Amino acid sequence: MSASEPTMLDAGHFTTLRITESVDRLHAQLDRPEVRNAIDATMITELHAVCAYLEQHPKVLILSGTESGGKGIFASGADIGQLRERRRADALRGVNSTAFDRLAKLPMPVIAALDGYALGGGAELAWAADFRLGTPEVKIGQPETGLGIIPAAGALWRLRELAGEGIAKEILLTGRILDAQESLQHGLLNAVHPAHELLDAAHALADRIAKQDPLAVRISKQVFSMPREAHPQIDNLAQAILFESEAKFDRMQAFLDRRDAKAAAAPEPTSGDDR
Template structure:
């Protein structure tokens, strides 16, 4: 029996994620439909395995849900049964937050394809992505304070950055659940697509990203996440790296060659005497 390809993730022991992987992307489908894709400790472990793989083999990541009861669902939140039994030590370990933060810092962009409910930890998983596409049936919110806790896996600071303080406080402190159009209006979704076309739209976005220079995309993502105080110095250092890359010379030369070819195909402009 041949050894597994090191460029492909070994998913032989996975039970909560379905993985599809190609040369430039990995699709991880949350797969606990019996509990509406509630995020449990096993799913967190498998998300860490996905992150470890993509840290060593940078690729685009698409996250999506599955169907539950005939309807699409991304993730209904953390597994309340497990959450109820967690104590102070578990909170200090940051069970979910460590995985979501690791996902947010992956070298290549992450696309979340949301259908149905994305609540609690499911919403926080989506906030950690670089892009969020949704269906008209999406419902997004953070109901944690109604359960006597806070959303401690990123929502308390990512939501303000993504949507602004006003709507963030409505979601976090008043339990407001947003529909798809409201989410789009507040910048929490990049676009809305019919459920049957959601994954196609996610892959189309991944295709557009894949056409860019991978190193330029990786560095752009890293520089984008730096604090304001790091700019413009970090931009200059990053550009210095890219100015010496082989891809920069090849891509710019190809651009100049195409422009020259187009110019050669245009008919000569008439002279002033013939106007």
């Protein structure tokens, strides 16, 4: 890292995201409670800035919402006022889809901590994450067809990959809203936690990721997203890189040392004649 590169994200000018950063993770909190965290053009710009930073300084990203009217909320969807005015050229630019795709391709895992509503673009933002944790109050779905549009920021293909064709079509074509248990049942949530424990659970998950070798995590995420026809060749190439890493030798030697120390400390078995 050169002396000119920032070690922390300069988010002092952000107006829609609140940023908290540590050595191994960054927490971005959606912060437009007056409109239930509706995703507008400014938030998309700030998400791009977060992605640009994490592409250069790989860290786990935690996404969460805030409170609105005393209740937790992730994101109620895209800002309908702005969406109403968008035309063909805006759709072809992929305003939201480009940002969410960039987020999904970040080097390190992304954790979405969902409370309350995660609808429309808010749900699509969650689908782009690697992990989704929720509260019992979660309501998640894609109401776009009721507004005369489609969910064009990833739901039309990510939902089938995540939950299967049947439930994906119910969500996409009927506007069905799932609660926390239904989302958990269909694999759309990894776990459900009480609201007051949600962020602690997200950080605990980030702690577990942080215990792994960062390069192995990054390469695993990249290889996982490759098409089937790329395997097993891509796996072999990725493993070849990791087989030469210092972390591989250090971590495996540490494992062998712990095993040997445990074996040496174990009491020797006694024979039956000693009883």
